[in-house]
Amino acid sequence: MSDKKTTKNLILDAAEKLFAARGFYGVSIRQITTEASVDPALASYHFGKKKDIFDAVMLRRAEILNRERIQMLDDCIRRAKPNPAPLNEIIDAFTHALLNRSNKGGAGWKSYFAIIAQINNHAELGGEIMTQYFDPLAKKFLSAIHATMPESNPEDLYWCYHFLSGALTLTFSGTDRISNLSNGLCPASDLDAVHERLVPFITAGFEAFKAKYSN
Amino acid sequence: MSDKKTTKNLILDAAEKLFAARGFYGVSIRQITTEASVDPALASYHFGKKKDIFDAVMLRRAEILNRERIQMLDDCIRRAKPNPAPLNEIIDAFTHALLNRSNKGGAGWKSYFAIIAQINNHAELGGEIMTQYFDPLAKKFLSAIHATMPESNPEDLYWCYHFLSGALTLTFSGTDRISNLSNGLCPASDLDAVHERLVPFITAGFEAFKAKYSN
DNA sequence: AAATAAATTCAACACATGTTTAATTTATTT
DNA sequence: AAATAAATTAAACATGTGTTGAATTTATTT
Numbered sequence A, B: 001m002s003d004k005k006t007t008k009n010l011i012l013d014a015a016e017k018l019f020a021a022r023g024f025y026g027v028s029i030r031q032i033t034t035e036a037s038v039d040p041a042l043a044s045y046h047f048g049k050k051k052d053i054f055d056a057v058m059l060r061r062a063e064i065l066n067r068e069r070i071q072m073l074d075d076c077i078r079r080a081k082p083n084p085a086p087l088n089e090i091i092d093a094f095t096h097a098l099l100n101r102s103n104k105g106g107a108g109w110k111s112y113f114a115i116i117a118q119i120n121n122h123a124e125l126g127g128e129i130m131t132q133y134f135d136p137l138a139k140k141f142l143s144a145i146h147a148t149m150p151e152s153n154p155e156d157l158y159w160c161y162h163f164l165s166g167a168l169t170l171t172f173s174g175t176d177r178i179s180n181l182s183n184g185l186c187p188a189s190d191l192d193a194v195h196e197r198l199v200p201f202i203t204a205g206f207e208a209f210k211a212k213y214s215n
Numbered sequence C: 001a002a003a004t005a006a007a008t009t010c011a012a013c014a015c016a017t018g019t020t021t022a023a024t025t026t027a028t029t030t
Numbered sequence D: 001a002a003a004t005a006a007a008t009t010a011a012a013c014a015t016g017t018g019t020t021g022a023a024t025t026t027a028t029t030t
Helices: A007-022 A029-035 A041-047 A050-080 A087-104 A107-120 A123-148 A154-172 A177-181 A191-207 B007-022 B029-035 B041-047 B050-080 B087-104 B107-120 B123-148 B154-172 B177-181 B191-207
Strands: none
Touching: A007 A029, A007 A041, A007 A050, A007 A107, A007 B123, A029 A041, A029 A050, A041 A050, A050 A087, A050 A107, A050 A123, A087 A107, A087 A123, A087 A154, A087 A191, A107 A123, A107 A154, A107 B123, A123 A154, A123 B007, A123 B177, A154 A191, A154 B154, A154 B177, A154 B191, A177 B123, A177 B154, A191 B154, A191 B191, B007 B029, B007 B041, B007 B050, B007 B107, B029 B041, B029 B050, B041 B050, B050 B087, B050 B107, B050 B123, B087 B107, B087 B123, B087 B154, B087 B191, B107 B123, B107 B154, B123 B154, B154 B191
């Protein structure tokens, strides 16, 4: 975070970096405060329990992201009026802010998304946190998609959203598996390359369920 | 695992269950051995380090899965000869064994896939383990896909595979977010519903890159 | 400048961590 | 049945865990 280097922010920055690499349980408060060059007791003083640090890490960037994404969604809906917004633009609005920040937002943002990738697939932590911070926005996007594909089965659309979510978050994970797999042809760090492909891929996936209930 | 209830298997079963719920770092050896009703020292005696327990958990089911999946792939290639195998059948061969076991294989298999979902998105653990156990198979599938889409850009195909991997593993995660999101309309436990939709979704995604370099 | 509040330090708490050791029991082989 | 190997137990190791309390420093207010 480029905010003032207060003790609180030093702790959050350090926690973010370490949580991204080793997960919530893989990081101790002493590791965090050491990384932040700060006394261990200050973590409790400023945040309370360890879980509260994690929540604070999640929250401070979620707000920024969600504001941007809703803005983009509203824009593309307005542009298309009175027609429904085109599907690929909705998908782009959903993903653009994320991939862009992950790509060009600096190390802090990269770590943040790596954490999201982890908890999205985590049985225990995934449920509450994602629901809390990102589900309201997901509902907005789903209703925009439904508006542009009114003939589709809502159940299908929910599952398509689910697939989108999985494909997107794996991209954030910071693993280099696709690079290994492709012998360096596809560096995972090249998030522009991802975005170019993710939007058409997901759009085509959704559209496979367009005509399902109309013929 | 339904094998003999040896001490080794008791430990692996307990570890599998707990790792699925709380991740590698979120589980202690004492929790595992308590769950297994076994002395803590036996974990070291039979496996060595904690990480070795984790590897053993991963390995014992990976072999079964990979054998099944390669079998299915070879079958659908053979059926299609001399033409290349149809894309949707390749995708099905890639996913069927996984979703089927996750669905009907019992609690152990469910836990196993939840672990895979976690480490797939985990920066530190994801790299080596997935590469070790699943990348060889991934390469086989990718070359089958390339054979049926010879005009496509390999780079595109790698990324499509990446999206497939993310969508698939999120499905295993055991989070109930899609159920919340859909107000119960889409229970995450209904893996038949997933599979019905995953294959056409992914197939359509791949096919979006079919004609890209031929016109 | 004095009084009050906020922030920081250092030490300690009680308990959990992974792993090892040596003694003992059980199983296998000769 | 004796000898050898394998498996299990209980105790302890040193170190790390999250968190707290009291003393001290720094900042803010009166």
